[in-house]
Amino acid sequence: TEQLADTLNYASKEITKVDTMRRDLMANISHDLRTPLTMVKAYAEMIRDLSGDDPEKRNEHLEIIIEESDRLAALVNDIMDLTKLENGTSELHKEPFCVGSRLREIMTRYKLLSERDGYKFYISVNDDAWAEADLIKFDQVIYNLVNNAVNYSGEEKSIYVMEVATPKKITISVTDTGDGIDKELMPLIFDRYYRAEKHKREVIGTGLGLSIVKHIVNFYHGTIRVTSQLDEGTEFVVTIPLNWKDL
Numbered sequence: 007t008e009q010l011a012d013t014l015n016y017a018s019k020e021i022t023k024v025d026t027m028r029r030d031l032m033a034n035i036s037h038d039l040r041t042p043l044t045m046v047k048a049y050a051e052m053i054r055d056l057s058g059d060d061p062e063k064r065n066e067h068l069e070i071i072i073e074e075s076d077r078l079a080a081l082v083n084d085i086m087d088l089t090k091l092e093n094g095t096s097e098l099h100k101e102p103f104c105v106g107s108r109l110r111e112i113m114t115r116y117k118l119l120s121e122r123d124g125y126k127f128y129i130s131v132n133d134d135a136w137a138e139a140d141l142i143k144f145d146q147v148i149y150n151l152v153n154n155a156v157n158y159s160g161e162e163k164s165i166y167v168m169e170v171a172t173p174k175k176i177t178i179s180v181t182d183t184g185d186g187i188d189k190e191l192m193p194l195i196f197d198r199y200y201r202a203e204k205h206k207r208e209v210i211g212t213g214l215g216l217s218i219v220k221h222i223v224n225f226y227h228g229t230i231r232v233t234s235q236l237d238e239g240t241e242f243v244v245t246i247p248l249n250w251k252d253l
Contacts, residue, residue, distance in 0.1 A: 049068075053068065084218060104135070106169060108148075109148065109169055109178070113167060125159065125163045127152075127165050136248070139226070143222050147223065152165060154180075154215050155242075158182050162183040165181070172248075180242050182241075183239045186237060187236075196216050196220040219244070228247065229244070230245075
């Protein structure tokens with residue numbers, strides 16, 4: 007009887023935990039949807055009431071609407087991708103590619119952040135390493151790790167991307183120069199929608215990135231580890247097989 011009571015108490019606690027996580031998830035999704043929707047509506051009304059006849063102001067306001075619409079689309083896509091990964095319904099489309107070249111191409115897409123906002127990106131790659139993988143999922147891993155580094159890079163705004171290859175595996179590290187992560191918070195960072203308390207809104211990305219990264223890396227029998235020092239920064243290191251055939 008005592009054992010049954012303990013089991014029921016444990017089950018009750020786990021159900022409560024799941025319910026709490028579900029409520030928190032819905033609250034976070036609602037918040038992230040509400041913010042861009044509110045801005046889209048506000049700037050559309052400004053165009054209607056104030057800036058419709060001023061080409062410069064109108065274009066400025068339209069650009070904000072486009073950016074917020076893109077943010078909404080990215081959030082919906084990330085939710086769909088994460089759901090597929092969690093359900094095991096995500097499809098593979100493998101192809102060979104040069105890892106170093108792909109990393110260089112990805113990093114060129116952060117040029118605007120460098121020129122406009124002063125972020126500094128440093129990259130070191132091996133141009134001789136090739137992998138056979140799903141290119142979209144590889145890109146997702148890199149984008150989400152770099153986006154996370156951007157969001158938490160601190161005042162120095164420096165992000166380092168390094169690739170090291172061996173005959174059987176590839177290791178990619180992404181390092182920022184931010185505030186670092188408390189040890190007790192480390193297990194939470196891969197949860198859906200976990201954010202540091204003082205972090206209000208992403209500079210880039212949707213807040214689901216690290217959860218997506220973890221699922222993709224696990225899907226491909228890889229590993230991901232995190233090291234962090236307070237006031238110095240954080241490093242994410244992903245190791246994956248060069249040939250992702252053994253699935």
